[in-house]
Amino acid sequence: MRAIDYVAPTSLSEAVSVLSANGDRARPLAGGTDIIVQLRGGRRELDVLVDAKTIPELNQIEMTDSGLRLGAAVPCYEIYQNQQVAAAYPGLIDAAGLIGSIQIQGRASIGGNLCNAAPSGDSIPPVITLGGEAHINGPNGWRAVAAENFCTGPGRSVLEPGEILVGIQIPAPVANSGTAYLRFIPRNEMDIAVAGVSSSVVLDASGQTIQSARIALASVGPTPILATAAGDSLAGKAASDDAIAEAGRLASEAATPITDMRGTIRQRHHLVDVLTRRTLNIAIRRARGEE
Amino acid sequence: MTTPNQVLSEVEYDVIGKRPVRPDGVDKVTGRAQYGVDLELTGLLHARVLRSPHAHARIKAIDTSKAEALAGVRAIVTAADLPFAALSREDLGNDYNRFKFLSDNFLASDKALYRGHAIAAVAADNAHIAESALALIDVDYEVLEPVVDVRAAMQDGSPLLHDDLIHTSAMGEISDKPSNVASYMKFEKGETAAGFANSDVIVEREFTTASVHQGYIEPHNATAHWRADGQINVWCSTQGAFVVRANTADVLRVDVSDVRVTPMEIGGGFGGKVSFYLEPVAALLSRKAGAPVKVLMSRTEVFEGSGPAPGSWMRVKMGANSAGKITAAEIELAFEAGAYPGSPVMQGATCAFACYELENGTVSGYDVLVNKPKTAAYRAPGSPQAAFGVEQVVDELCQKLGVDPVEFRLNNAVTEGSRKVEGPVFQKIGLVECLEAARNHEHYRTPLEGPNRGRGIASGFWMNRGFHSSVNMTVNPDGTVNLIEGSVDIGGSRASIAQQAAETLGISYEDIKPQVVDTDSIGYTMVTGGSRTTFATGWAAILAAEDVKGQMVERAASIWDVPSEDVEYDSGVVRHKSQELSFTFKELARQLYTTGGGITGTASLDPTGEGNSFGVHLVDVEVDPETGKTEILRYTAIQDAGKAVHPSYVEGQIQGGAVQGIGWALNEEYYFSDNGQMMNSSFLDYRMPTSLDLPMIDTVIVEVANPGHPYGVRGVGEVPIVPPLAAVANAVGHATDQRLTNLPITPGSVLEARL
Structure with missing residues (x-):
C-alpha cells in the first residue's frame, strides 16, 4: 500500500475543487467500509481521499414536507435511530439495519453504498423503490439523477471526475403506501446478498387494491435493477396471491444473474421470485398499517 | 428451550473439576498478551512472501534484480537459498523425496503446485517496501493444467503433480507407474462378503466433502534472527515449538541445538499450526540481511498457502439384520493430500467404524495429490469426513429397519474389549454412557414438531494421543510454585495443568504459576494437539509434583533429624507419622533456602494409556423450503471427558468443535474456479458461522474415568468436531426428505435438489 493524501474539506466547494484537481485519482471517503478495504487489498489505487464526513451538507438528515433529505455521508445507525425516518421509511430501515454488521453500520452510509455501486448494495433497491433521487454537485454545478439510473456497472456510477454525491432526496410517503427490503444470505449477518429485493406499493383507501408498485433487485445483474414490468403488473390489481405470484415471476424474469461463489443463476432467479413475493406481502401489510 | 450444561460426574476432587480463572486471562482481555505480530526487536526488518498465482506451473526462471534495486530492500530469498538446492539425488538417496517436499513447501524449486505456493520472499x-518489491520480481512460469478434485486426480491421464516422483505404494508394493495416488491401504476383519449376505437391509452410498480451513483468527507469523554466531532464534505462532525446531533445523541442515524456538501466544490453531510455513524463510532472510526479520501472512495467504483439511470422496456400504445388528460394513475413502503426500486418510479409515461392534468389516483408503495446499491437521483429522458418510448410512439403516437411532447405536456400540477393524482392542470407554445420556436427555425425549423440521443424531470417535511432555516445578519461598511447561496454551491448558499440579500438591490453584517457555528452557514436549495436552502435560505436572513432594518430605526429615520413612505428605502438609511435627507447604517453602536450598521437581514422560473419546450430538433444524436455508434450532453435544479437569474449558472445546462442524456441514468450502484459483479467500466469502447463526450449544459431560491416567483424564478437544457434519446432514435429510451426500449442504444445494 502506497502513501496517499487525506484531505478533510470543510465546505462542498473545497471538496469539489480537490476532487476536480485530482480527477479519477481522488475519491470521497464516507464510512470507508468499502474504499479502505479496496485500497488495502490493492483493488483500487488513489492519490487522494477526500473526507466527506467534514462537509456539513453531506452529514445532515432532514425530514420536510417534501420528504427526506439524507446527506450522503450519514451513517446507517443515525438513520435507523432517527424515529421520524424510521417511522416514515421502514423499507429503508430494513436495509440500513442489515448492511455488514452493527460495527459497519456505525460508519457505512447509504450515499457510500450508492457510490460504491456494487450490484449487491443492500440500500440501493429500497432507495429506488422509494423513488429516491441522487443530488450531485461538481465543477459544473448541481444535477439530480434517479436512483435507478445512478449505477452504470459493477463499481461504476454516473459520477464524473470532480463530482460528489451530496445527498439523496426521498419523497414523502403517500397515504396507504408501504415498502420492504429482504435479501437472502446463507448466514444471518456479515454476508453479501445472493439476491435482494425491495418492493413498494401504494394501495387504495380500502387497502385491497394496489394502485401502483415498484420492485427493485440487488445482486442479480451488473447493477441494481428496477423491475418495471413486475411493478407495473400490479397496478390496479387486487392485492391477491395470484397478482403477487405474477409479479414474482416477472421480477425473476427481469433478473440477469451470473453463477459465482455466492450463488447460481438458477438459484438467483428462484430467490428473486421468493423475495419479491415476501417483500410485497410485507409492503402490503405496512401499507395497511398492519405492521 | 435449552437446558443448562451438565456434568455427569463420578468422582469429586478439591481442585480438579472446579472452574478457576485462567492464568492468562487478564493479559488477554486487556490486550497485553504478546502475540507474534506484537514482537519488536532492534533493527527488525519486515518481510512478505511472493506466491504463485497459478495452481500448477513449472518455474522456469526467477529474476529478482529489479526488486533488489528497490531502496529499502535488504534481502530476497528463493528456493535457491535452501540447502536442498545444493544437494543432488545421490547426496540425499532414499531421503530425496521427503527432503524435496519439505523444502519445496517453504519455497518452491521447480514447480508451483497450488495457487499461493511460496516462490520468493523479500525483507x-x-x-x-517489501510488498512493492514483490511486484518487481519476475517469475517465468510455464502454466500447466491443474487438477483440484480427488476423483479426477485418480484418473488415468490426469495432470501429474510430481511427474515421475510418486508411485503408488500399496500394501508394501510400489507400482512402477507415476501417479497422483501416493499410497493405498486396506484393513479387513472377518468375512465382509458373507456378512453382507447375512444382512436383511443394505445401504450403500457415495459421499463427498469439500476442502475446509481451520479458520484460526490469528494468521501465521514468524520472526527469526540468525545471529552471527550461528544461533537461530525463532518466535512464532505454533502448536509445537519443538516441531518447529526439528523441521527448521532439518530443512536448513543445522543442528537442533542451533535453533531456539519461542512460542508466542497463539490465536487459534485447531491442528493447522502444527504445520508451519514461514520460520525457515524468515531465518534465511535474516542470515542474508544480518538482522532479525518478521514475516506475516494475510488472511488470503492463510487460505491459499496454509493447510486446509482435505476434501474427500467416500463410498460407504453397511448391512444389518432384522434384529438391528450390523452384519458387515465397508468403506472406501479417497482423501486429497494437497500438493504433497500425507492426508489423514489412515485416521479417517481407522475412525470410520470405531463406534460399531463389527464382526465383518473392510476399510480402505487412498492418499491423493491435487493442486491445493498441502493439507494440515484439523481437529480429529480424517474422522469428521468418515463420520459424515458412515453416520448417514447408519441413519438410513435405522429408517429402513424402523428402529430408533439411539437404540440402534446402543445395540451395536463398542465396549471394553471390542476389537476394531484394523486391530486394536478398546480399553474402558464411554460410548454406551454417552448414548444413554442422549436417550435420557430432555432434548431427545421432547418430540420435534412443526413443518420442515428434522432431528439428526450422530456419534463420533477420536483415539486421542499421548506423546512426550515435560514439566519443571520450582518452589518459591512464599509457597507458590512456578510451573514451567512446553505446551502452548490454546484452550485453557495452563489452567487445567496447574489444577492437576495443585491437586497433587494439595495446595491452592492460585499458588501455581504456569509459564510456557522456549525450547531451550524445558524438556522435549510434543505439540498441543491430538487432544493430548491436558492428559500428557497434566501427567508430567503430576509427576513433577510428586517429585516436589518427595523432596519436601526429605527436607522436613532433615530439619527434624528423623528418618524420611517416618515423614509423610498429606494434602499440602508434611508431617511426622507418629510425633507432633508438621509443616504446611508454605511453612516449609519459607525455610528451603536456609535448610539446603531450593526444590525443583522435574518430569519428562511419553505416556501410553490415553483414553479414547466418544461423543454423541443431537440437532434440530428447520429448512426454509423456498430458499433452502437451514436454521439450527437446538443443539446438544454429549461427550465422555474421562474426568473434566476444568469443566468450562471442556464445554468450550465441545461447543467450539460443534460450531466448526456446523460450519463445515452448512457453508464452508474452498470454492475453486476452473483453473484452480480459490475464489473465496476471505472471511466474507468463506462462510464460517457467526454467533447469530447458532443457538447455544448445550453440553453434557459424561465422566467414564480413563484408567490410563491418574485422575482419569481423556482428551476432549477433537472428538466434538466429528459428529456435527452427519448430525446436521441427518437432520436436514429428515426435514426435507432428501438425503444430501455432498458437503457443504448450502441453501443452494438444498434448493438445487428440489428444483
Missing part, C-alpha cells in the same frame, strides 16, 4: 525496512 525490507518496512512491510510496504
Whole structure:
C-alpha cells in the first residue's frame, strides 16, 4: 500500500475543487467500509481521499414536507435511530439495519453504498423503490439523477471526475403506501446478498387494491435493477396471491444473474421470485398499517 | 428451550473439576498478551512472501534484480537459498523425496503446485517496501493444467503433480507407474462378503466433502534472527515449538541445538499450526540481511498457502439384520493430500467404524495429490469426513429397519474389549454412557414438531494421543510454585495443568504459576494437539509434583533429624507419622533456602494409556423450503471427558468443535474456479458461522474415568468436531426428505435438489 493524501474539506466547494484537481485519482471517503478495504487489498489505487464526513451538507438528515433529505455521508445507525425516518421509511430501515454488521453500520452510509455501486448494495433497491433521487454537485454545478439510473456497472456510477454525491432526496410517503427490503444470505449477518429485493406499493383507501408498485433487485445483474414490468403488473390489481405470484415471476424474469461463489443463476432467479413475493406481502401489510 | 450444561460426574476432587480463572486471562482481555505480530526487536526488518498465482506451473526462471534495486530492500530469498538446492539425488538417496517436499513447501524449486505456493520472499525496512518489491520480481512460469478434485486426480491421464516422483505404494508394493495416488491401504476383519449376505437391509452410498480451513483468527507469523554466531532464534505462532525446531533445523541442515524456538501466544490453531510455513524463510532472510526479520501472512495467504483439511470422496456400504445388528460394513475413502503426500486418510479409515461392534468389516483408503495446499491437521483429522458418510448410512439403516437411532447405536456400540477393524482392542470407554445420556436427555425425549423440521443424531470417535511432555516445578519461598511447561496454551491448558499440579500438591490453584517457555528452557514436549495436552502435560505436572513432594518430605526429615520413612505428605502438609511435627507447604517453602536450598521437581514422560473419546450430538433444524436455508434450532453435544479437569474449558472445546462442524456441514468450502484459483479467500466469502447463526450449544459431560491416567483424564478437544457434519446432514435429510451426500449442504444445494 502506497502513501496517499487525506484531505478533510470543510465546505462542498473545497471538496469539489480537490476532487476536480485530482480527477479519477481522488475519491470521497464516507464510512470507508468499502474504499479502505479496496485500497488495502490493492483493488483500487488513489492519490487522494477526500473526507466527506467534514462537509456539513453531506452529514445532515432532514425530514420536510417534501420528504427526506439524507446527506450522503450519514451513517446507517443515525438513520435507523432517527424515529421520524424510521417511522416514515421502514423499507429503508430494513436495509440500513442489515448492511455488514452493527460495527459497519456505525460508519457505512447509504450515499457510500450508492457510490460504491456494487450490484449487491443492500440500500440501493429500497432507495429506488422509494423513488429516491441522487443530488450531485461538481465543477459544473448541481444535477439530480434517479436512483435507478445512478449505477452504470459493477463499481461504476454516473459520477464524473470532480463530482460528489451530496445527498439523496426521498419523497414523502403517500397515504396507504408501504415498502420492504429482504435479501437472502446463507448466514444471518456479515454476508453479501445472493439476491435482494425491495418492493413498494401504494394501495387504495380500502387497502385491497394496489394502485401502483415498484420492485427493485440487488445482486442479480451488473447493477441494481428496477423491475418495471413486475411493478407495473400490479397496478390496479387486487392485492391477491395470484397478482403477487405474477409479479414474482416477472421480477425473476427481469433478473440477469451470473453463477459465482455466492450463488447460481438458477438459484438467483428462484430467490428473486421468493423475495419479491415476501417483500410485497410485507409492503402490503405496512401499507395497511398492519405492521 | 435449552437446558443448562451438565456434568455427569463420578468422582469429586478439591481442585480438579472446579472452574478457576485462567492464568492468562487478564493479559488477554486487556490486550497485553504478546502475540507474534506484537514482537519488536532492534533493527527488525519486515518481510512478505511472493506466491504463485497459478495452481500448477513449472518455474522456469526467477529474476529478482529489479526488486533488489528497490531502496529499502535488504534481502530476497528463493528456493535457491535452501540447502536442498545444493544437494543432488545421490547426496540425499532414499531421503530425496521427503527432503524435496519439505523444502519445496517453504519455497518452491521447480514447480508451483497450488495457487499461493511460496516462490520468493523479500525483507525490507518496512512491510510496504517489501510488498512493492514483490511486484518487481519476475517469475517465468510455464502454466500447466491443474487438477483440484480427488476423483479426477485418480484418473488415468490426469495432470501429474510430481511427474515421475510418486508411485503408488500399496500394501508394501510400489507400482512402477507415476501417479497422483501416493499410497493405498486396506484393513479387513472377518468375512465382509458373507456378512453382507447375512444382512436383511443394505445401504450403500457415495459421499463427498469439500476442502475446509481451520479458520484460526490469528494468521501465521514468524520472526527469526540468525545471529552471527550461528544461533537461530525463532518466535512464532505454533502448536509445537519443538516441531518447529526439528523441521527448521532439518530443512536448513543445522543442528537442533542451533535453533531456539519461542512460542508466542497463539490465536487459534485447531491442528493447522502444527504445520508451519514461514520460520525457515524468515531465518534465511535474516542470515542474508544480518538482522532479525518478521514475516506475516494475510488472511488470503492463510487460505491459499496454509493447510486446509482435505476434501474427500467416500463410498460407504453397511448391512444389518432384522434384529438391528450390523452384519458387515465397508468403506472406501479417497482423501486429497494437497500438493504433497500425507492426508489423514489412515485416521479417517481407522475412525470410520470405531463406534460399531463389527464382526465383518473392510476399510480402505487412498492418499491423493491435487493442486491445493498441502493439507494440515484439523481437529480429529480424517474422522469428521468418515463420520459424515458412515453416520448417514447408519441413519438410513435405522429408517429402513424402523428402529430408533439411539437404540440402534446402543445395540451395536463398542465396549471394553471390542476389537476394531484394523486391530486394536478398546480399553474402558464411554460410548454406551454417552448414548444413554442422549436417550435420557430432555432434548431427545421432547418430540420435534412443526413443518420442515428434522432431528439428526450422530456419534463420533477420536483415539486421542499421548506423546512426550515435560514439566519443571520450582518452589518459591512464599509457597507458590512456578510451573514451567512446553505446551502452548490454546484452550485453557495452563489452567487445567496447574489444577492437576495443585491437586497433587494439595495446595491452592492460585499458588501455581504456569509459564510456557522456549525450547531451550524445558524438556522435549510434543505439540498441543491430538487432544493430548491436558492428559500428557497434566501427567508430567503430576509427576513433577510428586517429585516436589518427595523432596519436601526429605527436607522436613532433615530439619527434624528423623528418618524420611517416618515423614509423610498429606494434602499440602508434611508431617511426622507418629510425633507432633508438621509443616504446611508454605511453612516449609519459607525455610528451603536456609535448610539446603531450593526444590525443583522435574518430569519428562511419553505416556501410553490415553483414553479414547466418544461423543454423541443431537440437532434440530428447520429448512426454509423456498430458499433452502437451514436454521439450527437446538443443539446438544454429549461427550465422555474421562474426568473434566476444568469443566468450562471442556464445554468450550465441545461447543467450539460443534460450531466448526456446523460450519463445515452448512457453508464452508474452498470454492475453486476452473483453473484452480480459490475464489473465496476471505472471511466474507468463506462462510464460517457467526454467533447469530447458532443457538447455544448445550453440553453434557459424561465422566467414564480413563484408567490410563491418574485422575482419569481423556482428551476432549477433537472428538466434538466429528459428529456435527452427519448430525446436521441427518437432520436436514429428515426435514426435507432428501438425503444430501455432498458437503457443504448450502441453501443452494438444498434448493438445487428440489428444483
